Amino acid sequence: MALARFLAKNVKRTTALPAVLLFFTLLTVNFFIMPGALSRSFLVSFLNTNTAVICLTMGASVVIIAGGIDISLGPMVSVANVMLIKLLAAGTHYSAAIPLTVLATTAMGLLNGVLVAVLRGSSLLTTFAASTVYSGIALLVMPVPGGSVAREMTAFYNGSLLGIPATVFFILAPYVVWKAFKRTPHGIRLYAAGNNPAKAYSSAVNVPAEKLFAFGFAGFSAGIGTVALTSSIGSGDPLIGAQMSMMAISAAVIGGVSLSGGYGDITGGIFGSLFLGLITVIVLSSNISSFLQQFVSGVILLLGMIGAMLFTMRRGEKARRSADRGGGTAHGE
Template identity: 30%
Template structure:
């Protein structure tokens, strides 16, 4: 319990239990295999973007362009003929290369040029969105069905989306055991002390952006495989959702404290909250309102828990 309180993940776990109980009450056969597979496939892009934001926030920075980046990659995938890149794997490789390029641009602007990440990524979000609109002014395009078949398939009976999420968490687990992961946390916690200890703060933050955007690329592939089409606004909700999931998961926006596992729980909480609102029969015009109320309640609970822990 002390470990859970220290990482800040305990309140989000309690929230997760509550929203799962509500969802199970409202959604028929919530624990049935088809329902679980559908929920996993739907939640995977959100989880990946939230994990990406978590890695960047742990380094002491923030990225407000992840949603626009998802849109840009999605529009590219829906525009490029699959035959031109050698099949579905080539198309996914192209998506990851673009994601790494976008992450590198953000990282260089923040680290080399020294611009505040909040302002820099707000500006690049507009650029990514503008490029997405240039590629696809109206929703459309088409991805090859083979991409959707890969995503909706199973490996030894386990859904592919679950493997993707597990792979993303494995990346962080390996990073956490490697010096890079420890340096990301150290730089986010106290960059001056990290610099005095001989750590290259700029390189570590740039690496955090690259790792984060690798996950953004996977998220864009996942959402594209589900829709099999392109839309310049498909990523609109992901930026704020990722920041909310990070905070709900107990990760300090100042950096250096928390774990991507908290972002995972926060992402699942927010995803299931959407299900609860839908199955509760709340009219669509009020859904975003009630979702915002739930998020604010969760954040208030987090702040209360943090203050109580500080007093204790």
């Protein structure tokens, strides 16, 4: 009966459903356009290309759920990417360089968290300023793209462990951390802090601490994503992360994570980014000139966001109408 309760609870409250449906619909459509789309090799290479963004989206989702937003995640990846390449070039073994990289991005995430959650800077603008700083650091570390990675890294990334593609483990890392976090009382506290910080504070929730965790987690996910990305492309590029922030945030919103905070989960984000990634594949594989591709991707991102907001609006209407029936607020002192 625990299973039945679990299903009832989760299916009723799922916000990821649209994204899941979108993704599987598109996958089916793709199958008709492109035979071999459901083959293992296609799916594996699809995951390979998208793992980094999926990790970023998980991080972005958690920050948004906690009531903030972090648009410096992309530039964080740029910094981490060039840093990793430089470390490897300087002779550091990848078994040390990789953890150092993840540590660095987590530190960057926590720095963002301090600025926003503790010092109460505006989430949007502070991370926007931070993204400039990180982009600048990336350019300083490696002004032009280049470098290479250890063969083992690329081999691991493209291979599999126990029959499961290695990329899945990259995605699992942040996933497991978040699910573990949700198993502690902090889980609901983070959701409360994200939805209504004042009421959460009244309930003795440590709002800044929960937000700080969210930003740190986003940094951690960015680190994992960077390792994935670096192993995939095999080199460093200071501008590589530039577009990734927007992709991650849009994927999160498409995945049902509400921008007002406190709603949604990273599963939605994962499917949101799978959906966006699939669209990119379809666009790339069609014969559109390369000059048109960024435009088309941008338009699709826009349409996806519009669609997600329309869906949220309709759900918001329903909730508001039932809230009206439920009763108003108390007055007086």
